[in-house]
Amino acid sequence: MNGTVRVKNIGLRGVTVADTKISFIDGEKGVLMYRGYRIEELAQHSSFMETAYLLLQGPLPDRKELEAFSRRVVEARQLPGFLFESFHKWPREAHPMEVLQASIPMLAMADPDLSAETREANVQKAIRLIATLPGIVAAWHRIRSGLEPLPADDQLSHAANFLWQLHGKKPDEEIAHDLDTCLVLHADHTFNASTFACREVASNRAHMYAAVAAGVGALSGSLHGGANAEVMKMLQGLEGEKDIAAWVRKQLDSGKKIMGMGHAVYKTTDPRGKILKEMGARLSKKLGQEKLYQLSSQLEKAAVEEFQKRGLPTIKPNVDFFSAPVYHMMEIPGDLMTPLFAVSRIAGWCAHIIEEEFAEAQERPALYRPQAEYVGHYCGLMGCTYESQQARG
Ligand SMILES: CC(C)(COP(=O)(O)OP(=O)(O)OC[C@H]1O[C@@H](n2cnc3c(N)ncnc32)[C@H](O)[C@@H]1OP(=O)(O)O)[C@@H](O)C(=O)NCCC(=O)NCCS
Numbered sequence: 003m004n005g006t007v008r009v010k011n012i013g014l015r016g017v018t019v020a021d022t023k024i025s026f027i028d029g030e031k032g033v034l035m036y037r038g039y040r041i042e043e044l045a046q047h048s049s050f051m052e053t054a055y056l057l058l059q060g061p062l063p064d065r066k067e068l069e070a071f072s073r074r075v076v077e078a079r080q081l082p083g084f085l086f087e088s089f090h091k092w093p094r095e096a097h098p099m100e101v102l103q104a105s106i107p108m109l110a111m112a113d114p115d116l117s118a119e120t121r122e123a124n125v126q127k128a129i130r131l132i133a134t135l136p137g138i139v140a141a142w143h144r145i146r147s148g149l150e151p152l153p154a155d156d157q158l159s160h161a162a163n164f165l166w167q168l169h170g171k172k173p174d175e176e177i178a179h180d181l182d183t184c185l186v187l188h189a190d191h192t193f194n195a196s197t198f199a200c201r202e203v204a205s206n207r208a209h210m211y212a213a214v215a216a217g218v219g220a221l222s223g224s225l226h227g228g229a230n231a232e233v234m235k236m237l238q239g240l241e242g243e244k245d246i247a248a249w250v251r252k253q254l255d256s257g258k259k260i261m262g263m264g265h266a267v268y269k270t271t272d273p274r275g276k277i278l279k280e281m282g283a284r285l286s287k288k289l290g291q292e293k294l295y296q297l298s299s300q301l302e303k304a305a306v307e308e309f310q311k312r313g314l315p316t317i318k319p320n321v322d323f324f325s326a327p328v329y330h331m332m333e334i335p336g337d338l339m340t341p342l343f344a345v346s347r348i349a350g351w352c353a354h355i356i357e358e359e360f361a362e363a364q365e366r367p368a369l370y371r372p373q374a375e376y377v378g379h380y381c382g383l384m385g386c387t388y389e390s391q392q393a394r395g
Contacts, residue, residue, distance in 0.1 A: 010375060015266065019370070020201070021363040024057060024353050025190045029267040034274065036190055037061065045277050050160050050185035051075065054349035057190055058128055058356065071129075078133035079154040079163075081141065082112035086151065094146040098341045099222040101142045102135070103215055109134060110211035119209075121360055127210045128352030135348050136160065139341045140167035161185055164345065169333060176288070177332055180281055184325060187274040188343050190350030192267075196220035196227065197347075197354050202370045204355040217351045218344055224261070227347070230339040233262040233326035237297055238336075246297075247304040254312065260305045262323030269316035278324035285331045298327045 011017050026035045034041040036053065037060045044053055048062075051072045055063045063071060085108050092101065110116055113130060115123050141151035144167075152167045162178035173181075191197065199220040203213040221227035243249055253260060265272060279299075286295035302319050309317040329339050361367045379386065 013266075019193065019198075020358075020368070022192065022354070022357060023060070023363045024350070024357060025192045027192050027267050029265070029269050032268060032270040032273050034191070041187065041273050042277065044186050045183050048186055050182050050189065050346065050349075053186045053189050054132055057349050057353040058125060074126075074129050075133045075160065076154075076156050078130045079137055079156075081134055081137050082108065084108065084112075085138070086141065086145075089142055089145045089151075096146075097222075098139060098142055098337055099218065099228075099344075102138060102341050102344060103218040103222070105138050106131075106211050106215040106218060110209065113211070116209060116211075119359075121356060124210055124352075124356050124359065128349075128356070131210070131214060131348050131352060132160075135341075135345045136164035137167060139338060139345060140164060143168055143335070143338060144170075164342075165332070168338075177285070180285065180328070181332060183281065184278070184328065184342075185346040187277060187321065188325075188346035190347070190353065194226065195223070197351055200351045201354050201358040204358045205368060205370045207359075210352065210355050213355045214348065214351055217347070221344055221347065222340060227322075227340045227343040229261050229320070229322040230326045230329065230343060231336050233322050234330055234336040234339060236261050237294065237301070237327060237330075240297060240301065246300045247308065250301070250304045250308045254308060260301075262326065263305050263309070263319055264317040265320045268318070268320065271318040272320045274321040275319045275324055278321065278328055279319075282324050282328045282331070285328060289331050291327075291331045294327050294330065298324060 009017065024037060026038075027033065036044060037056055039048075039056070039062075044056075048056070052063060052068055054075075055068060055071045059071075085105060088108065089101070092104075109130065113127060115126060137151075137154060144151050149170070152170055154163050155166055158166055158172075159178060159182060161182035161184075162173050162175075165173035165178055165181060193201070196217040200213040200217040203216045204210070224232050240246065240249065250260060279302075282295050282298065286292045302323065306318060309315065325343075326336075326339060329342060330336070334342060357363055359367065381387070
């Protein structure tokens, strides 16, 4: 067929579908960069606010630009009243990712600039999303726990305010700083599944909230953002297990996965995982959680060795392996770990939606529309003869 590229690659591994100026990964060497800055550098020196600005606007902001951006985020934290009213009516056992996904179109309904489609209007929508997602996650958790949601504290940083709104106590400074670093680490990751979902929806000229809702749905999958919650369940199930190596063997022999291990792009240790591992070691000492950290490290060692024995030496810990114990030490409930991933990734999603919509990395906007090879029932181009219900019996 004219214009058809004869490549069939289920899963799109190694297929470059677009250009981007937002982030870069070298999967063999374990390198991740946001707009040219290595993740290690940003984790050490930047903040989530600055990183969000970098992703959305680039380059790094000067002091005034950062102050103005942070102020705009703080001013946009208030959630629409009808969202709270809905939360009170929704079943308390609803999964927080479902609640988050259902909340995104409600934010669209409350956005006075929904139909404005300039770049600046989209940056403002991104600011509203970055500002409100933490409040949604925290408010839902409090309401389902029979508690009242708490108002945002304008004096607190983005991460510290989330911990305050969730737990109702002012967070320890070191923990708030570490959570801020976690948000930096999770903020973007090129064309991962959820970002690709956002870009695909945005390429159809749907608005930012519609694209983000698709991203939240993709992120919820256990092979993507849902993996951190699965890692936590796995670690909790392993408490008291005497022979971790035997457990790993049994798991793999029965065709099950070791969650938090392996990556579609990294063929070596995920650079974010290394930073989270160090953070976990430090926090475990501070918080008396050495047992959990030791268990994670034992599991990591046993799994990496077993994968190696089975001829899979490239399967190493990914970002979720150590983010789960780190979040647990920060008293984040297991089912809020994936929503917390979204609280960070929203910055990358919005940056990619804007890049897609305004063709900032390519000549003009393009509509994603891949092809599929039809392998189903076929009677030729004239089509099959329709048999009446009577004839079919
Ligand atoms: C992320 C993931 C989906 C990538 O899968 P992928 O692109 O197929 O990865 P690879 O090509 O390196 O996989 C090679 C083989 O190792 C297996 N494998 C990969 N990760 C594995 C894991 N964590 N546990 C068990 N087996 C694994 C794959 O199933 C594949 O086996 P197959 O050839 O028999 O199908 C996969 O590693 C995975 O499921 N990991 C666990 C979930 C997770 O942590 N997700 C978060 C990612 S950030």
